[in-house]
Amino acid sequence: MSAEVLSALSDALPAEAIVTDPDSMDAYRWDRANDPDAGMPLAIVRATSTEDVQTVVRIAAAAKIPVVPRGAGSGLSGGSSAVEGGIIVCLDRMREIAVDPATRIAVVQPGAFNAEVKAAAAEHGLWYPPDPSSYEFCSIGGNVATNAGGLCCVKYGVTTDYVLGMTVVLADGRAVELGGPRVKDVAGLSLTKLFVGSEGTLGIITEVTLRLIPAQLPPTTLVATFPTLEGATQTVLDICAQMRLSMLEFMDRASINAVEDELRMGLDREAAGMLVIQSDEPGEYASGQIATVEELCAKNGASEVYATDDADEGEAFVTARRMAIPAVEKKGTLLLEDVGVPLPRLGDLVVGIERIAEDRDVLISVIAHAGDGNTHPLLIVDPTDAEQRARADIAYGEVMDLATSLGGTITGEHGVGRLKKPWLADYLGADVMELNHRIKAALDPDNILNPGAVY
Amino acid sequence: MSAEVLSALSDALPAEAIVTDPDSMDAYRWDRANDPDAGMPLAIVRATSTEDVQTVVRIAAAAKIPVVPRGAGSGLSGGSSAVEGGIIVCLDRMREIAVDPATRIAVVQPGAFNAEVKAAAAEHGLWYPPDPSSYEFCSIGGNVATNAGGLCCVKYGVTTDYVLGMTVVLADGRAVELGGPRVKDVAGLSLTKLFVGSEGTLGIITEVTLRLIPAQLPPTTLVATFPTLEGATQTVLDICAQMRLSMLEFMDRASINAVEDELRMGLDREAAGMLVIQSDEPGEYASGQIATVEELCAKNGASEVYATDDADEGEAFVTARRMAIPAVEKKGTLLLEDVGVPLPRLGDLVVGIERIAEDRDVLISVIAHAGDGNTHPLLIVDPTDAEQRARADIAYGEVMDLATSLGGTITGEHGVGRLKKPWLADYLGADVMELNHRIKAALDPDNILNPGAVY
Numbered sequence: 001m002s003a004e005v006l007s008a009l010s011d012a013l014p015a016e017a018i019v020t021d022p023d024s025m026d027a028y029r030w031d032r033a034n035d036p037d038a039g040m041p042l043a044i045v046r047a048t049s050t051e052d053v054q055t056v057v058r059i060a061a062a063a064k065i066p067v068v069p070r071g072a073g074s075g076l077s078g079g080s081s082a083v084e085g086g087i088i089v090c091l092d093r094m095r096e097i098a099v100d101p102a103t104r105i106a107v108v109q110p111g112a113f114n115a116e117v118k119a120a121a122a123e124h125g126l127w128y129p130p131d132p133s134s135y136e137f138c139s140i141g142g143n144v145a146t147n148a149g150g151l152c153c154v155k156y157g158v159t160t161d162y163v164l165g166m167t168v169v170l171a172d173g174r175a176v177e178l179g180g181p182r183v184k185d186v187a188g189l190s191l192t193k194l195f196v197g198s199e200g201t202l203g204i205i206t207e208v209t210l211r212l213i214p215a216q217l218p219p220t221t222l223v224a225t226f227p228t229l230e231g232a233t234q235t236v237l238d239i240c241a242q243m244r245l246s247m248l249e250f251m252d253r254a255s256i257n258a259v260e261d262e263l264r265m266g267l268d269r270e271a272a273g274m275l276v277i278q279s280d281e282p283g284e285y286a287s288g289q290i291a292t293v294e295e296l297c298a299k300n301g302a303s304e305v306y307a308t309d310d311a312d313e314g315e316a317f318v319t320a321r322r323m324a325i326p327a328v329e330k331k332g333t334l335l336l337e338d339v340g341v342p343l344p345r346l347g348d349l350v351v352g353i354e355r356i357a358e359d360r361d362v363l364i365s366v367i368a369h370a371g372d373g374n375t376h377p378l379l380i381v382d383p384t385d386a387e388q389r390a391r392a393d394i395a396y397g398e399v400m401d402l403a404t405s406l407g408g409t410i411t412g413e414h415g416v417g418r419l420k421k422p423w424l425a426d427y428l429g430a431d432v433m434e435l436n437h438r439i440k441a442a443l444d445p446d447n448i449l450n451p452g453a454v455y
Numbered sequence: 456m457s458a459e460v461l462s463a464l465s466d467a468l469p470a471e472a473i474v475t476d477p478d479s480m481d482a483y484r485w486d487r488a489n490d491p492d493a494g495m496p497l498a499i500v501r502a503t504s505t506e507d508v509q510t511v512v513r514i515a516a517a518a519k520i521p522v523v524p525r526g527a528g529s530g531l532s533g534g535s536s537a538v539e540g541g542i543i544v545c546l547d548r549m550r551e552i553a554v555d556p557a558t559r560i561a562v563v564q565p566g567a568f569n570a571e572v573k574a575a576a577a578e579h580g581l582w583y584p585p586d587p588s589s590y591e592f593c594s595i596g597g598n599v600a601t602n603a604g605g606l607c608c609v610k611y612g613v614t615t616d617y618v619l620g621m622t623v624v625l626a627d628g629r630a631v632e633l634g635g636p637r638v639k640d641v642a643g644l645s646l647t648k649l650f651v652g653s654e655g656t657l658g659i660i661t662e663v664t665l666r667l668i669p670a671q672l673p674p675t676t677l678v679a680t681f682p683t684l685e686g687a688t689q690t691v692l693d694i695c696a697q698m699r700l701s702m703l704e705f706m707d708r709a710s711i712n713a714v715e716d717e718l719r720m721g722l723d724r725e726a727a728g729m730l731v732i733q734s735d736e737p738g739e740y741a742s743g744q745i746a747t748v749e750e751l752c753a754k755n756g757a758s759e760v761y762a763t764d765d766a767d768e769g770e771a772f773v774t775a776r777r778m779a780i781p782a783v784e785k786k787g788t789l790l791l792e793d794v795g796v797p798l799p800r801l802g803d804l805v806v807g808i809e810r811i812a813e814d815r816d817v818l819i820s821v822i823a824h825a826g827d828g829n830t831h832p833l834l835i836v837d838p839t840d841a842e843q844r845a846r847a848d849i850a851y852g853e854v855m856d857l858a859t860s861l862g863g864t865i866t867g868e869h870g871v872g873r874l875k876k877p878w879l880a881d882y883l884g885a886d887v888m889e890l891n892h893r894i895k896a897a898l899d900p901d902n903i904l905n906p907g908a909v910y
Contacts, residue, residue, distance in 0.1 A: 101696065102799040125697070147641045158639060160648065161616055176886045181797040183827040184613060184867035186602045186652050187875075188883050188891050188910060193615065193648035197641050214699050241556065242580070244669050282740035342636040344557040372638040412639035420642075428643050431631045435898070436643050442897035443890070455643060 001063055002042055002085065008059045009043060009087075013052060019044035028090055029082040031075035033336070033419050039084025041068075046090045050167055050175050050206040056089050057204065057448075058173035066451045069200040071110055071139030076336050077417025079146065079199045079453050086451075089204060091141050099124050099212070105164065105181045106210045110141025117210065126212040129156035132413070133322045144208050147197035149413030151318070152216075154371035155246045155280075158413065160196040162211045168195055168203035171444035181209055194439070199415050200450040202443045219246060219278040220286045221314030222307040224297040225271035229354070231300040232273030233347035236370045238296045239277075240343055243289050247278035248371030249321045252350075255365045255378070258327040259320050267320065268304060275370065276321045278314065324367045328378045331363075333389075335379035335396050338420075341408030343373040352402045353377050360395040362388065374412035397423065416454045424455060456518055457497055457540065463514045464498060464542075468507060474499035483545055484537040486530035488791070488874050494539025496523070501545045505622055505630050505661040511544050512659065512903075513628035521906045524655040526565055526594030531791050532872025534601065534654045534908050541906075544659060546596050554579050554667070560619060560636045561665045565596020572665065581667040584611035587868070588777045599663050602652030604868030606773070607671075609826035610701045610735075613868065615651040617666045623650055623658035626899035636664055649894070654870050655905040657898045674701060674733040675741045676769030677762040679752040680726035684809070686755040687728030688802035691825045693751045694732075695798055698744050702733035703826030704776045707805075710820045710833070713782040714775050722775065723759060730825065731776045733769065779822045783833045786818075788844075790834035790851050793875075796863030798828040807857045808832050815850040817843065829867035852878065871909045879910060 009018055019025055020043045028044045042065065047053045060067045066086030073080060082088055094109035097117055101124040108117055114135040117128045131150035132138050142148070144166070149158045165179030179185060179192035195202055226232040232250060239248065251259070251274045260267045267274065277293055279286040290307050297305045308314055328334065341349045350366055353375075357364040368375035377399050381392045400410045400423045410416075410423045425433050436455045440447070464473055474480055475498045483499045497520065502508045515522045521541030528535060537543055549564035552572055556579040563572055569590040572583045586605035587593050597603070599621070604613045620634030634640060634647035650657055681687040687705060694703065706714070706729045715722045722729065732748055734741040745762050752760045763769055783789065796804045805821055808830075812819040823830035832854050836847045855865045855878045865871075865878045880888050891910045895902070 102692065103797045104695065147645065149639050153639065157616065160645065161612065174886055176890065178887065180862065182795050182864050182867070184604050184608065184795050184824070184829045185864040186868055186870050187864050187866050187879060188871065188887065189894055190602065190615065190648055190652045191887065191890055193645055196648075197645045214697065237557065240559065242669065282737055285737035285740070340637050340639050342558045369639070374639045407635065409637050409640040409642050411642050412637070413641055415641050416643065424642055431629055432633065432643065432646065435631065435646055438897040439644055439894060442893040
């Protein structure tokens with residue numbers, strides 16, 4: 001069977017598109033989650049067109065073998081882990097971007113990086129808002145497949161809010177167009193929205209039509225440090241009760257120190273928490289918001305508050321925040337969480353995670369898209385210490401259980417992938433899991449699309 | 456069978472919840488589309504709880520008879536037309552609204568009016584943006600079921616952008632909770648988004664969790680009239696190329712005159728088109744936007760441009776726009792369209808509709824959420840003139856064909872319902888129709904939920 005599949009691929013696709021050498025395939029077997037259970041695929045196909053993807057899916061469908069789509073490999077939940085004996089369709093060569101300024105859309109192939117879409121839009125004075133921290137090295141296809149979030153979501157929403165349409169290759173190899181360059185369209189079921197966030201389990205997205213908006217105004221940035229976690233999280237609540245900022249991020253002491261180790265920019269290593277805040281409102285209105293934020297920080301015991309209109313200076317603080325995951329990663333192997341709670345429970349979540357870290361004697365650094373209640377606890381493990389790793393694995397589950405008990409979710413923006421799959425059923429409950437399964441079975445009856453991921 | 460169903464309903468529900476008298480049932484057989492093919496239902500059940508709805512669906516599922524959900528009956532596509540021998544579940548008594556200002560959400564029963572949700576949010580300084588023209592008499596359940604739009608969507612998006620979660624009764628009578636009070640949540644398929652816009656064909660929504668945002672700033676309003684349609688539509692394009700306004704509405708001569716007949720507010724009866732525009736940006740920034748809009752209007756030959764910061768005066772113009780459908784309705788029986796196009800094709804659509812009106816000798820008035828490319832051509836028919844009605848029916852289809860040929864949709868915000876169903880397959884194509892059917896079959900295998908609607 002394997003030989004027949006490989007022969008069918010070779011007959012239908014140029015040799016340069018197919019990778020079968022085991023060493024070369026290693027570059028495609030894992031995403032950033034480093035799933036220890038990733039299998040050895042039969043082949044990697046580096047597609048250059050929708051037709052290429054259709055060819056692969058048809059061959060896989062005939063042989064009933066798995067197909068795993070892969071973009072830039074920056075996924076944090078193992079959604080692109082290789083499946084034993086399957087084909088990985090890599091979309092990294094499909095990177096075209098066409099901006100239509102009159103319609104205010106970008107038509108984008110899945111392998112284009114988020115930053116490339118932003119840059120293409122900016123050439124026309126337009127903006128594609130969603131901004132995962134990894135925006136410089138994550139692909140739009142993956143953003144759409146996971147319904148990725150980011151830092152500006154607190155005001156501008158998540159990926160799904162910007163996806164107007166897509167071309168998607170179905171499990172039987174047909175390609176369909178869903179939605180299109182229309183801001184409003186309610187003809188038939190909301191299939192575009194269903195495919196967003198489906199993590200490659202319902203189809204393989206080969207083109208997306210994205211909504212663009214006018215360029216963001218230059219933001220004002222405020223950074224505040226707090227001697228207590230409660231001071232920082234209460235400030236977040238107080239701010240959200242009265243205004244809508246374009247950024248409202250949190251870093252704890254461990255992540256502040258990890259970033260300071262890298263950047264030496266003078267961050268307060270003693271602070272329990274730091275907020276990085278931006279307003280992109282026009283002129284005086286932004287000043288008014290920032291003045292109110294300063295008052296709220298002071299009320300909640302901030303040790304230092306600093307505001308700046310200087311774009312470069314502001315961007316330096318945002319870069320510090322974006323740097324947190326790579327900086328913390330240098331301290332050990334990461335187990336990366338993505339739990340979210342309704343905003344009023346943010347303090348309970350952050351303090352509860354601190355307790356889990358103490359109980360399990362594991363270092364957990366917390367960064368958060370605080371205005372969304374979406375946190376990224378980073379469990380840091382010494383890769384040579386198996387006993388510590390075992391404790392961290394327990395803590396990893398306990399953090400999700402804590403979030404769920406606070407009315408929160410096990411994943412806010414990274415996706416379930418394979419790493420969080422064991423927790424999905426408990427989170428959704430049996431009835432909603434069954435709905436997921438019914439839809440999966442209706443669209444991919446032989447379960448060839450990214451099997452083992454999500455549900 | 457009918458007797459058994461009625462007896463089961465009577466056993467399970469209080470007598471006051473059940474309407475079976477034919478004359479009394481007439482009040483529930485039609486929505487605002489006045490579908491001539493509406494059937495005679497077996498019973499109306501006026502539910503007061505999720506459990507009531509579950510009871511009805513279980514009884515209907517056992518008997519395999521249709522269940523049609525109904526909110527305020529303000530639907531414009533016949534999505535709530537009664538089905539012969541079925542049960543209508545009317546949700547008009549389920550109107551509770553609970554606003555949680557800390558989480559910035561409203562938990563709302565489906566029968567609550569859109570305006571009631573807005574009012575409840577406003578008590579906490581918050582805002583629920585989606586604003587169908589019918590907001591004073593349409594229900595949230597219907598808004599969610601059709602993914603309703605409105606006037607502020609051009610900046611603030613449509614209903615789906617504000618739906619965080621829901622309780623929905625499935626075809627077998629189970630109730631499930633989808634999503635919840637979390638701004639970001641990507642655990643499992645985007646089922647909440649799939650149910651939004653499903654027009655009662657996948658489940659019956661009995662509660663929704665809506666995202667609220669801080670109150671809108673007081674808008675500045677600008678009204679401009681144009682001697683040509685092209686001048687008005689080109690102005691829309693020019694505006695959208697450089698800014699994002701909170702309202703950008705269009706009315707043609709027939710609708711201006713119909714509204715002026717009602718309101719006598721001094722609108723220019725000779726104008727070919729009028730734009731009603733608002734900016735809700737802070738202070739000077741809004742003034743700058745409005746000044747630019749004034750220049751663009753002048754460039755495109757506006758005959759009159761008037762701007763005001765006075766809230767009441769501004770609201771009077773918006774009311775005039777909202778009044779258009781009821782005002783035009785007084786001129787005859789309406790066939791109401793809802794076609795949308797990619798923004799650059801707005802002019803082609805509006806001019807093309809004028810040509811269809813001439814060719815078919817039918818009066819078609821056009822109003823539009825112009826900034827979205829979403830138009831409402833209103834075909835006005837003398838109810839006593841069967842021959843004219845036949846021509847109007849042809850024109851009704853031709854308008855949809857025109858929109859589709861321009862890359863547009865047959866329905867932007869009203870839904871397919873029963874009136875637009877004959878055009879859906881051509882618009883979506885066979886493959887996407889089949890996807891719709893597969894999902895419907897997966898979730899409602901006996902086709903009891905709103906059969907005959909949409910697909």
